[in-house]
Amino acid sequence: MMEAQEVEVEAQAATESGDQQLKLYSYWRSSCAYRVRIALNLKEFRKLNPLGYVPVLVDGDTLVADSFAILMYLEEKYPQHPLLPPDLQKKAINYQAANIVSSSIQPLQNLAVLKYIEEKVSPDEKLEWVKVHIGKGFSALEELLNNHAGKYATGDEVYMADLFLAPQVYAAIRFQLNMTQFPLLARLHEAYKKIPAFLDAIPEKQPDAPSP
Amino acid sequence: MITITNDKMEAQEVEAQAATESGQQQLKLYSYWMSSCSFRVRIALNLKGLKYEYKALVKGEQFSPEFRKLNPMGYVPVLVDGDTVVADSFAILLYLEEKYPQHPLLPPDLQKKAINYQAANIVSSSIQPLQNLTVLKYIEEKVRSVEKLEWVQFHIGKGFLALEELLNNHAGKYATGDEVYMADLFLAPQLCAAITRFQLDMTQFPLLARLHEAYNKIPAFLDALPEKQPDAPSS
Numbered sequence: 001m002m003e004a005q006e007v008e009v010e011a012q013a014a015t016e017s018g019d020q021q022l023k024l025y026s027y028w029r030s031s032c033a034y035r036v037r038i039a040l041n042l043k044e045f046r047k048l049n050p051l052g053y054v055p056v057l058v059d060g061d062t063l064v065a066d067s068f069a070i071l072m073y074l075e076e077k078y079p080q081h082p083l084l085p086p087d088l089q090k091k092a093i094n095y096q097a098a099n100i101v102s103s104s105i106q107p108l109q110n111l112a113v114l115k116y117i118e119e120k121v122s123p124d125e126k127l128e129w130v131k132v133h134i135g136k137g138f139s140a141l142e143e144l145l146n147n148h149a150g151k152y153a154t155g156d157e158v159y160m161a162d163l164f165l166a167p168q169v170y171a172a173i174r175f176q177l178n179m180t181q182f183p184l185l186a187r188l189h190e191a192y193k194k195i196p197a198f199l200d201a202i203p204e205k206q207p208d209a210p211s212p
Numbered sequence: 213m214i215t216i217t218n219d220k221m222e223a224q225e226v227e228a229q230a231a232t233e234s235g236q237q238q239l240k241l242y243s244y245w246m247s248s249c250s251f252r253v254r255i256a257l258n259l260k261g262l263k264y265e266y267k268a269l270v271k272g273e274q275f276s277p278e279f280r281k282l283n284p285m286g287y288v289p290v291l292v293d294g295d296t297v298v299a300d301s302f303a304i305l306l307y308l309e310e311k312y313p314q315h316p317l318l319p320p321d322l323q324k325k326a327i328n329y330q331a332a333n334i335v336s337s338s339i340q341p342l343q344n345l346t347v348l349k350y351i352e353e354k355v356r357s358v359e360k361l362e363w364v365q366f367h368i369g370k371g372f373l374a375l376e377e378l379l380n381n382h383a384g385k386y387a388t389g390d391e392v393y394m395a396d397l398f399l400a401p402q403l404c405a406a407i408t409r410f411q412l413d414m415t416q417f418p419l420l421a422r423l424h425e426a427y428n429k430i431p432a433f434l435d436a437l438p439e440k441q442p443d444a445p446s447s
Contacts, residue, residue, distance in 0.1 A: 062323050069329035073322060088307060089296050095303035100285060102333070103300075107341045116363075120355045129350075136285075143284035 025056040028206035031106055032067035034167035037201035039074050042081045042158065068102060071160060083160045090155065093148050097141060097161035101168045105137040109171065127175065134172050138182045141165070149184055152191060166192045170202070239264035242282065242290040245441035248340055249301040250289040251401035254436035256305050259315045259392065268443035302336060305394060317394045324389065327382050331375060331395035335402045339371035343405065361410065368406050372417045375399070383419055386426060400427040404438070 024040065026033040033055035057064045057073070064073045075083050084091050107113070109130050118126045145161070148154045153161040169189045173179065179186040192198045203209055241257065241264045243250040257264050273279055274286045282290045283299035290299045291307070298307045309317050318325050341347070343364045351360050379395070382388045387395040403424040406412040414421040427433045438444060 062326070064323075064326040064330070066330040066333045068333050069326045072329055073326045076325075077322060088311060089298075091310075092296070092298040092303045092307045095306055096298070096300040099300045099302050099336070103302075103337050103341050104285065107337050108347070113342070120359070125354065140284035140286075143280070 023058040027054045028203045028209040030054045031167040035067045035163045036070050038163045041197035094160040098164040101164040108133040240292040242267045244288045245438045245444040248401040252301045252397045253289045255397045258432035260312050328394040332398040335398040342367040
């Protein structure tokens with residue numbers, strides 16, 4: 001929800017095709033919306049309506065905001081392609097990895113914070129600040145996932161941790177973070193590039209992304 | 213054979229005995245008295261009637277290799293339950309919720325459950341990370357000491373406005389109805405921090421102010437207060 005304020009709302013021609021049960025209010029570049037798009041793709045929903053305040057999911061009379069709350073809602077209501085493993089320890093690792101991203105990294109790289117640093121300290125400090133915080137989080141993730149990773153973050157199936165990691169690694173690369181210090185995350189980044197549900201969710205592919 | 217008893221203390225002793233007999237180890241919680249995130253977990257453990265060993269970190273211990281094995285981020289809280297290690301307050305709460313279902317922390321209704329997750333994340337993603345010691349130290353060093361309080365009050369204020377709006381249609385005796393749920397576990401410590409540490413003016417947040425008063429009447433919350441913890445400095 002933090003990214004909503006930074007967004008310039010772009011008017012869109014919504015893709016209508018009769019009754020849609022789910023509506024996702026999204027922004028192409030929003031890290032939080034990106035997580036939810038992956039989940040919807042994995043659970044085989046299509047059609048996203050882009051709007052301003054993001055991400056927000058509307059499901060009939062139910063309205064859910066906040067990417068984590070949306071993912072947990074989807075997980076409970078639409079159990080196909082589970083986003084959490086049954087084992088309690090592995091489940092906890094998924095929640096922990098998700099929260100390292102959503103509490104320790106992403107809030108410190110949003111536009112409001114970066115703008116503050118740019119104005120009150122200096123523009124050069126901005127990139128430095130971001131790299132320090134992403135770096136700290138990524139180091140912790142490398143350690144945390146070291147004993148649990150398989151083909152993906154917490155084993156050989158895609159789970160919630162992967163939905164948080166993919167957009168965050170994408171953002172880190174945009175900030176020109178040197179990924180050689182994070183070999184596991186770099187490997188996961190390459191693995192995500194091969195999954196259609198992830199590819200269809202990337203910012204550049206969204207209806208509201210600017211044309212190249 | 214466990215005898216059912218109405219006496220709470222006797223029941224707890226019986227429970228502890230059964231746990232020992234079945235070879236289970238007691239829960240351990242790595243905590244710091246002032247930590248907002250640890251406070252959340254302490255409330256949950258109290259509500260669920262779970263005894264635990266309080267493991268206070270000595271100064272600097274969070275940077276030790278041994279602790280980083282438990283949590284690579286170097287933060288409290290960390291819960292150890294036999295062979296299972298869980299770090300991050302959210303992950304711990306969801307673990308406790310699944311393993312020890314007594315006194316549920318989440319309502320059954322999907323919409324209300326979502327509101328609880330959303331309120332929790334407004335605190336844990338939009339407010340708390342911007343008021344932690346690392347960030348405040350940075351502002352003190354790179355900007356000015358006096359900016360620190362302004363920064364914190366701004367971000368808490370922003371989050372609190374969002375919470376007032378969100379909970380307006382859902383609150384009852386507590387944040388999302390007449391039972392204590394996960395949102396309350398995140399709100400209580402955040403309100404304590406806002407009021408006692410950062411002197412936030414609560415008149416603009418009447419619902420949150422009311423909830424703060426309500427939490428001050430619940431034993432599980434009171435026992436979890438920072439000043440009541442074994443590592444709190446004696447006044």
